[in-house]
Amino acid sequence: MELTSKIYIAGHNGLVGSAIVDELNQRGYINLITKTHSELDLTNQALVENFFNQEKPEYVFLAAAKVGGIYANNTYRADFIYQNLQIQNNIIHSSYLNKVTKLLFLGSSCIYPKESKQPIKEEYLLTNELEYTNEPYAIAKIAGIKMCESYNLQYGTNFIAAMPTNLYGNNDNFDLNNSHVVPAMIRKLYLAKLLTENNYVAIANNLNIKNDENLIKEELFKIGIDKDSVTTTIKLWGSGIPCREFLHVSDMANACVFLMNKINFSDLIQNKTEIRNTHINIGTGEDISIRDLAYLIAKLVGFTGRVEFDTTKPDGTMRKLQDVSKIHQLGWRHTIELEQGLNDVIKTIKLL
Numbered sequence: 581m582e583l584t585s586k587i588y589i590a591g592h593n594g595l596v597g598s599a600i601v602d603e604l605n606q607r608g609y610i611n612l613i614t615k616t617h618s619e620l621d622l623t624n625q626a627l628v629e630n631f632f633n634q635e636k637p638e639y640v641f642l643a644a645a646k647v648g649g650i651y652a653n654n655t656y657r658a659d660f661i662y663q664n665l666q667i668q669n670n671i672i673h674s675s676y677l678n679k680v681t682k683l684l685f686l687g688s689s690c691i692y693p694k695e696s697k698q699p700i701k702e703e704y705l706l707t708n709e710l711e712y713t714n715e716p717y718a719i720a721k722i723a724g725i726k727m728c729e730s731y732n733l734q735y736g737t738n739f740i741a742a743m744p745t746n747l748y749g750n751n752d753n754f755d756l757n758n759s760h761v762v763p764a765m766i767r768k769l770y771l772a773k774l775l776t777e778n779n780y781v782a783i784a785n786n787l788n789i790k791n792d793e794n795l796i797k798e799e800l801f802k803i804g805i806d807k808d809s810v811t812t813t814i815k816l817w818g819s820g821i822p823c824r825e826f827l828h829v830s831d832m833a834n835a836c837v838f839l840m841n842k843i844n845f846s847d848l849i850q851n852k853t854e855i856r857n858t859h860i861n862i863g864t865g866e867d868i869s870i871r872d873l874a875y876l877i878a879k880l881v882g883f884t885g886r887v888e889f890d891t892t893k894p895d896g897t898m899r900k901l902q903d904v905s906k907i908h909q910l911g912w913r914h915t916i917e918l919e920q921g922l923n924d925v926i927k928t929i930k931l932l
Contacts, residue, residue: 587609588614589601590641594644594647595752596747600641600833613637622644638681640671640680646664651758665723668724685728687742689900691710711897728740732845740848742862748925754767761824766881766925772805772883776812811886812883812886816870816874816887816888819891822869823901824873826867834912861907864914876919877926880919
């Protein structure tokens with residue numbers, strides 16, 4: 581990409597999209613195109629076609645998607661498969677029609693079978709059944725990978741696909757009922773720290789509720805935080821034994837720009853007879869137990885109470901580590917280690 585290239589970032593307000601915009605701005609790219617949902621409904625084929633016809637982007641980062649946690653994925657199954665398929669179909673097809681130079685499609689590690697061998701290689705795609713709760717979302721993302729491959733093979737396009745591991749960062753969703761594990765832990769452990777300090781004003785402000793001690797304790801108890809005469813205790817779901825891999829979203833954005841600048845579809849073909857699994861895992865190649873993650877975040881936010889685990893609650897998959905040897909061979913590695921990244925997030929969102 582030239583610094584003056586016309587670059588469209590679909591989903592620029594999301595965790596990954598906003599980080600890609602930041603990365604491009606920092607590198608001096610001056611011709612970025614972004615549209616909010618109110619400005620452009622990506623599920624509307626006619627609107628997307630008109631947008632591409634008018635703007636004629638040269639490069640496209642496809643980071644737009646309907647996303648959510650386990651409850652949302654399992655409850656709104658039709659919405660997740662329909663909306664994600666629509667977004668992908670519209671952008672990828674319009675990119676082909678308007679001769680986009682290169683497109684990068686972003687998927688998710690949930691595309692892999694729920695009982696994959698560890699670490700998970702790209703070639704494990706479609707080798708077994710998916711995790712049921714997010715199957716519709718995963719199928720949509722798999723369709724996006726195959727759509728990129730198929731357009732490349734039939735039309736000679738240069739569309740590539742990247743599969744990030746679990747991401748975290750400054751623009752994350754910290755909603756207590758709807759967030760992923762890292763932002764949820766950060767906020768809960770911070771609230772537990774405030775309770776230890778009897779800082780009810782700060783807790784009320786954080787939860788956006790009345791500054792009433794009994795009401796505050798009642799709300800905290802609902803999310804597993806309690807205090808007695810001795811100590812403050814926070815109870816987290818599961819045994820804490822499962823391990824997960826986490827990548828800072830700034831590293832993810834850096835990898836996306838690297839792939840857009842350095843890697844073409846032709847670089848990803850290994851078997852010329854049957855071309856498949858050309859997507860690229862993006863991660864650290866390292867994981868941590870949920871228990872150790874909780875202890876690390878507790879240390880960083882300054883919580884000195886007791887961390888317990890509720891073994892009556894589900895653990896999910898015991899390990900989910902991606903094999904990142906392909907992207908390492910292509911020349912990219914992460915630079916932000918977990919403790920540094922978590923500390924930066926905690927400081928940026930001003931919890932300390």
